[in-house]
Amino acid sequence: MKRVLTVEFVKTRRSTVVLVTTVLTVILVPLLCLGFVAVAKAGGAGAVALKAQAMVVGEGWEAYLGLLAQIVSIAMFIGPGVVAAWAFGREFSDRTFPTLFGLPVSKGSIAAAKFVVLACWGLVLTVLTLGAAVLIGLIAHVGPLAGINVAGWLWRLLVAGFLTSTISLTIGFVASVGRGYLPAFGALILLTMITQIAVLFGTGAWFPYAAPGLFALQGAEGIADVNAFQLLLVPVWTLFVSWLTVRWWNHAEVT
Amino acid sequence: MAEPLEARNLVRFYGDERAVDGIDLQVQAGEIHAIVGLNGAGKTTLMRLLLGMVAPTSGLALIGGVDARAAGPDVWKRVGSLIETPFAYPELTVTENLEASALLHGVNNVNEEVARVIGDFGLEHWADRRARALSLGNRQRLGLAAAMLHRPSILVLDEPANALDPAGVVFIRDLMRSAVEHNAAVMVSSHHLDQLARVADRITVLHRGTTIGTLDPRGSDLEQQFFDLVYQDDRERGLA
Secondary structure, three states: OHHHHHHHHHHHHOOHHHHHHHHHHHHHHHHHHHHHHHHHHHOOOOHHHHHHHHHOOOOHHHHHHHHHHHHHHHHHHHHHHHHHHHHHHHHHHOOOHHHHOOOOOOHHHHHHHHHHHHHHHHHHHHHHHHHHHHHHHHHOOOOOOOOOOHHHHHHHHHHHHHHHHHHHHHHHHHHHHOOOHHHHHHHHHHHHHHHHHHHHOOOHHHOOOOHHHHHHOOOOOOOOOOOHHHHHHHHHHHHHHHHHHHHHHHHOOOO | OOOOEEEEEEEEEEOOEEEEEEEEEEEOOOEEEEEEOOOOOOHHHHHHHHOOOOOOOEEEEEEOOEEOOOOOHHHHOOEEEEOOOOOOOOOOEHHHHHHHHHHHOOOOOHHHHHHHHHHHOOOHHHOOOEHHHOOHHHHHHHHHHHHHOOOOOEEEEEOOOOOOOHHHHHHHHHHHHHHHHOOOEEEEEOOOHHHHHOOOOEEEEEEOOEEEEEEOOOOOOHHHHHHHHHHHHHHHOOOO
16 A cells, blocks of 8 residues: 555645645635735725625634634635546546556555545645644734634634545545546535535535534534534545545446 | 466447457467457457456456456566556656556566666656656657566557657567567557567457457468458458
8 A cells, every 4th residue: 555655645746736726725715814804804885895794703813713714614625626636537537547457456545545645635735724824814913812712713723624625535536437527626616506505504514515614613603513423424424435436446447 | 277368258348339249369478469450340448358447248358367357466466568548647757657657566676677667668868757748659668668667477568569660669579579588478469460470479360359360470461361351251241
């Protein structure tokens, strides 16, 4: 397994898709938060200002971290979802899948290695994004830190960001069965929409794709509580779909 | 003792299409067995079946004496193949691609074997270049190097001379002969009868998914013999 992990790590490290996603997420997420907080603070009645005011709750760091929680739960789904679509779909789109036959390692172990490497990357991406957000917040003097449980916020954001990035890897199943990027991108958009609808209807805590985002905002006004069991459904669903994907890879034929 | 590669009454349908239709064939150790046929004759499907890339509709595809769909790492460690696309990830350099192939094939001395194969296949100049920047011919060379760096004793090559220049074609012939001198079993397909005649020990002709005869590699006018077999088969099927 170590050999397969090494190969998948090198492919990920060399990927332009992974590099661009990492840079964009780490830079854009904190800047978007900062921008929205500034727009909300400035007041006004324009469409963007009204939207920002609806998203930003409280003042200073509380407002900044609350917004970060909302944006991280979307960014950590879209970014790693795109990367998962690429990592699995590229083997079919680039026609490298047939070269993975006739090897002393199973195709399933190659798929499993993709999940492991991308999950590790998801953790690094979450840590980098949160680190950049705190740094940018400090540089921009978002507000006084007194009275703010920053560690508590960051812990919830870390758990939520990591869980969201791992559950987005389930897109790899669609990329595999659909044999390419495009079906996976379609599934990514569809899942994002369904997640929003699940939250709107108040059933988000039971929907594994929405639960981490709600957990990140735990305690905020109008946000449903997410209990440990509901949060546990996220890795359970991720592992189940990963297992399905590995199984599919082991039995897949060349078309 | 089991043959390295063997098809027993092998059948594969794609819908109503009989891509491979009852083929019996063996490739022995120490021989180059060439498969020739027109486009769509079933050459690639036959190779895919023998490499476990597709499951047979019926019959048996055996590699190292084991069902190709159930063969384990001990069998696959001895196999090298190049079917359709070369092992060439565009974002990786030539060296990284070969390292990846060496790791996946279970090679122990990865660095030494990769350095050796880069020299053997004349890839030194492109060693640090990404595969996406290579010409078709050099991608094919890279794919062949990736298929052979672990010194396989069973080699399955589908149109290995694709995109290669004349020097590359001679190089491939020498490679196959060298593998056979080390007792490897080589199965190769090609459209070019003259190339195969210079290197093959046996030539089997495939047509419409079945074996319709053999050609003697030392015989004369192989092209005429080939077309005679094909037209005779079409006549027997009432298609000519």
